[in-house]
Amino acid sequence: MQLQDFIINDIKPLSTTDKISDLQLLFNQLTYSHIPIFNDGVYLGCISETDGHCFDGAISINDCKYATEGFFVRPTTNWLDVLEAFAQNDSNIMPVLSENNKYLGYYELNDIIHLFNETPFFSEPGGILIVEKGLNDYSFSEISQIVESNDAKLLGAFISKMDGDLVQITAKIANASLNEVIQTFRRYSYNIVSGHEEDSYIESLKERSQYLNKYLNM
Secondary structure, three states: OOHHHHOEOOOOOEEOOOEHHHHHHHHHHOOOOEEEEEEOOEEEEEEEHHHHOOOOOOOEHHHHHHHOEOOOEOOOOOHHHHHHHHHHHOOOEEEEEOOOOOEEEEEEHHHHHHHHHOOHHHHOOOEEEEEEEEOOOOOHHHHHHHHHOOOOEEEEEEEEEEEOOEEEEEEEEEOOOHHHHHHHHHHOOOEEEEEOOOOHHHHHHHHHHHHHHHHHOO
């Protein structure tokens, strides 16, 4: 299914000539974080629920149109960039404009997240591994090589955290035991942050430590 198939028009954008009370009433009826606003039939932007309830209901939207946020996406925008736009604007509604800036409707955040959940990264079985390495020392080609050298399949990987000179990469791996992949990552000087399968290396260290403690206490 094309992303454009998720464009909906359940709510009619308000006009700058409407009252703030109309905007507040709409927010009370809906669960949207923002409402699209038109100015002479042209998309102006969105007003957030927080801002909408701060204004006097008797004034017109035109009197506070400076509060509109002009975010939108195009029908050709891929779903990952759409998801990013939602996050950047802290919104659960995303207006869609054509190439000539005609308002087409909007996306709902839940629909886009549903598409994300249907990707193989989430829908296919596999193990999740989080590794860490220096910002200038890691490469996705090396990560792919490490995974595939263990006859595993890399279903997806992304940078999940950046902290100073360190980056964390979250990867989903199929068709292999994570233990073997983890050992290979260690040989390439990656720090293992988390692995959603038993890490035999750590378990072995724990067993040796327990054995050593028993020996020293004899």
